[in-house]
Amino acid sequence: MDGLPDYLKSVVKFTFDTFQEFEREVGLELGGSYSLKATIEECKRVMRNNLKLAKWASTGHLPSFDEYLDVAGVEIAIYFTLAGILMGMENICKKEAYEWLKSRDKLVRALTEKTRLLNDMHGFEDDMSRGYVTNSINCYKKQYGVTEEEAFRKLHQMVADLDRMMNEEFLKPINVPHHVLKVLIVDTLRAVNVSYEKDDEFTRPGDHLKNCIKSMYIGL
Template sequence: MEESLEKEGKAYQIHHVKEKAKEYTRSLLLEAKWLKDGHIPTLEEYLTNSLVTIGQPLMISRSYVGRDDMVTNETFTWLATYPPLVKASSLILRLMDDIVTHEEEQERGHVPSCIECYRKETGASEEEACEFFSKQVEDAWKVINRESLRPTDVPFLLVMPAINSARVAHALYKDHDGYGHAEEEVINYIKLLFVHPIVV
């Protein structure tokens, strides 16, 4: 891919993806350090880092590689600023994942989730923490809706990966961990997409 893009004068695309991969790896190493040290970060520390470790910015960056000329160096610069829509989308994925997986992850010795960070900071119960973050998810959807109606620095088609991954998060994590424990509903979604797609 790198050789092909270099011939087209688009080697910068791979450079940007590599930089996002480095950022992702550094953030995972920070989480590993927290876990090793038994450190429960502040909620702000956790959210700042986990918006990277959720992998969304890296996935979006990768989705731009090899596309037509609408993707420019400025597209990657825009993404690197974590614009509100990308941040909100990443937050939805992170929070919905944490709400439904935190208990199981803590049982297997995972890094603290937003639930544990919030409870340590505020003294809230687990139920109160989940309610608080469910409200944050709702607010993040409002940001996506608002930002979707505004002009962006990139074509709207390039904003869609962020919006679509928030939609996927909502489908996978709305009631339970549909990613880690795919049940009939999630399996049906996959079948509808790949086995029985509606052809228009």
């Protein structure tokens, strides 16, 4: 830590402290050590892919569209989020659920790709204003030689296709209890839909998201 700038020291210390708290909370539970280790591994994957994406962005590199989704899909931290949710749940089929998550099941990948595409589309103007060109729109434009308008149209269609795919996958047998899948996938998908319903309110929360959050705590 001594070689890190001060702002990163704070981030690293917060991360270490958080996982130490997790260890105290879940370490003694049945399967707790397994869930903690699995969540830490997902956190490491986010950090590695975040670094790779940052290197691409610093040079204005535009990889192929599929390669971008592979890296930026992990960087958007859905896998990490789902692992963290599992860690906080009761010990119900926990190991099987983590193994299913690590397999990068079609259902989870669809949720991840949808989140990445929505984030890129709603945050496109802001990204470009900062000179941040490495995003799904520009990668798609470069690979397929289309206009920005056409790229947006194609990505919106991809999001619709991913929604249909997730509906189809839910009807198939999965080695994870349905009430666990509801919390992991359905509830996370709801949060994604609300966050990107009108704008990139995940990055810059506006009145729409604030009112949605308030409604969960204030009686209607």
